[in-house]
Amino acid sequence: MGWDGIKLRHTQSPAGFALLGALGLLFAVAPVQAAGDRALGEYLASECTSCHQLSGRSSGGIPAIVGWPEEQFVAVLNSYARKERDSQTMQAIAARLSRDDVTALATYFASLTSKP
Amino acid sequence: MKLTRRNVTAGSVALLAASSIGAPAVLGQAKARVVVVGGGPGGATAAKYLARDSNGAIAVTLVEENETYQTCFHSNLYIGGFKTYDEIVHRYDALASAYGIALARSRAMQVDRDRKEVVLADGRRLPYDRLVLSPGIDLKYDSVPGWSKEAEEVMPHGWKPGRQTQLIRERLDAVPDGGTIVMIAPPNPYRCPPGPYERASMFAHVLMATGRSKARIVILDPKESFSKQGVFMPDWEKRYGAMIEWLGPKVHDGIKSVDPKTETVVTGFETYENCAFVNVIPAQMAGAIARDAGLAPAGGYCAIDPATMKSVADANIVVLGDACNAGDMPKSAFSANNQAKVAAMILRGELVGAPTFPARYLNTCWSLVDTDDAIKVGGRYEPKDGRIAAVETFISQPGESTEIRRQTQAENIAWYDAICADMFT
Structure with a gap:
């Protein structure tokens, strides 16, 4: 087993490495702008939009996260995962995101434009 | 290893897979049809995400008898005077205009699982390839002796939106200084686990703010403990002194009966006569349409597959929100909204070959x-061991700073705006 996309990255089976290596080669030669998987990012983002509005609007208590630079998005989520930033909710969320999940989310939200 | 679409399209390989096996799973018809029953956080969200993300490839019909939706969530803020009633009422118009969802303004009466049709009160039969049931709860009117459907006007529950919410507020406003409010809390599992205790907080807030500091609120609870009890109780004492009194079953020894005519509540321990207001929040179960379809045990909730939100009794039906047994997830608007996105993702995978x-x-x-x-x-x-299991949890702590509590309320307000935007716009 272990052929499940998300689990594969956690378990890092030899087959997984080989496949990811092949994909990496494929992406390296293709003009890929986005670093993260768009479909994965879109699905994962649906969890975020219960609190962070997709339009980029914000009612103050929860920040807008649309249109952030990808590096910033990744850095913030990682700091929640390390519990360096305060927010019980975000710490619990970040703790269960893989590196690829975070990258996919960063790419997805960076691709959106705020519509306040 | 079984090579399914789910396995192949997951994660990084989605880009490669999309071109080769992106064919619709349902063949022989122009468009896959999904019928969604119930326009609350589960149903409205599922309808929107199915329609929006399938770009018209799925015909989505939302069956909802009411023209507007009053949120149960934040109805306590209306009761407490923190929101107007209009602020908790929303419209379905954008779901139709922005996403092409067909709105069926009728009550769904029955599911014909053999013919895969939903029968509406207006006589229509809606055929479906997949059905999303999000009917919410039904109240067990016989769970409190002496209480009944007829008695809900006199001893309101306020656990379903609309007139009942307003009745709670009206009755609270009429409580005299020195009057006693008795709240009968529900047994597990029920909609909104912390809801009764937030409501008691709002009662106390209003009574204090209007100079009725001699009134008292007695919560008679069939449970030994309740959600966020370790935070609520010290906060009540700090904020409201002795105004709120919580009695567990070992103390009150059972709720023996209520009498709506005399506003009386009898427990094994004490009789409360001439109450200013009795708020009966009864035991609950899955909405009738889900029970009648054979998806829930008698008086219970619908068992689901934690990986898909599908009924374990019928793979063509998803059950969302309060009507399902979601394991460790509480029955909340947040949960229903979140479950709807999982279900929409799974159904799009099955019906139009979208990545899962x-x-x-x-x-x-x-x-x-x-x-x-x-x-x-x-x-x-x-998903874990056949149920939805908690893998990370968090809870507020007693004695947190005023700044943390203020920030938590700011989050609460922002979440409401976001989830409503997520459901209705």
Whole structure:
């Protein structure tokens, strides 16, 4: 087993490495702008939009996260995962995101434009 | 190893897979049809995400008898005077205009699982390839002796939106200084676990703010403990002194009966006569349409597959929100909204070959204790051993700073705006 996309990255089976290596080669030669998987990012983002509005609007208590630079998005989520930033909710969320999940989310939200 | 679409399209290989096996799973018809029953956080969200993300490839019909939706969530803030009634009422118009969802303004009466049709009160039969049931709860009117459907006007529950919410507020406003409010809390599992206790907080807030400090609120609870009890109770004492009294079953020795004519509540321990207001929140179960379809045990909730939100009794039907047994996830608007996104993802995978991913779930429940003083509980959940299990949890702590509590309430307000935008715009 272990052929499940998300689990594969956690378990890092030899087959997984080989496949990811092949994909990496494929992406390296293709003009890929986005670093993260768009479909994965879109699905994962649906969890975020219960609190962070997709339009980029914000009612103050929860920040807008649309249109952030990808590096910033990744850095913030990682700091929640390390519990360096305060927010019980975000710490619990970040703790269960893989590196690829975070990258996919960063790419997805960076691709959106705020519509306040 | 079984090579399914789910396995192949997950994660990084989605880009490669999309071109080769992106064919619709349902063949022989122009468009896959999904019928969604119930326009609350589960149903409205599922309808929107199915329609929006399939770009017209799925015909989505939302069956909802009411023209507008009043949120149960934040109805306590209306009761507490923190929101107007209009602020908790929303319209379905954008779901139709922005996403092409067909709105069927009728009551869904029955599911014909053999013919895969939903029968509406207006006589229409809606055929479906997949059905999303999100009917919410039904109240067990026989769970409190002496109480009944007829008695809900006199001893309101306020656990379904609309007139009942307003009745609670009206009755609260009429409580005299020195009067006694008795709240009968429900047994598990029920809609909005911290809801009764947030409501008691709002009662106390209003009574204090209007100079009725001699009134008291007695909560008669069939449970030994309740959600966020360790935070609520010290906060009540700090904010409201002895106004709120919580009695567990070992103390009150059972709720023996209520008499709506005399506003009396009899427990094994004491009789409360001439109450200013009795708020009966009864035991609950899955909405009738789900029970009648054979998807729930008698008086219970619908068992679901935690990886898909599908009924274990019928793979063509998804059950969302309060009507399902979601394991460790509480029955909350947040949960229903979140489950709907998992279900929409799974159904799009089946019906139009969209990529699918392992299900993951999230919930947070905020409760307002007093002005700028909110607490929260929540967690992250994943399928495990046949149920939805908590994998990370968090809860507010007693004695937190006023700044943390103020920030928690700011989150609560922002979450409401976001989830409503997520459901209705």
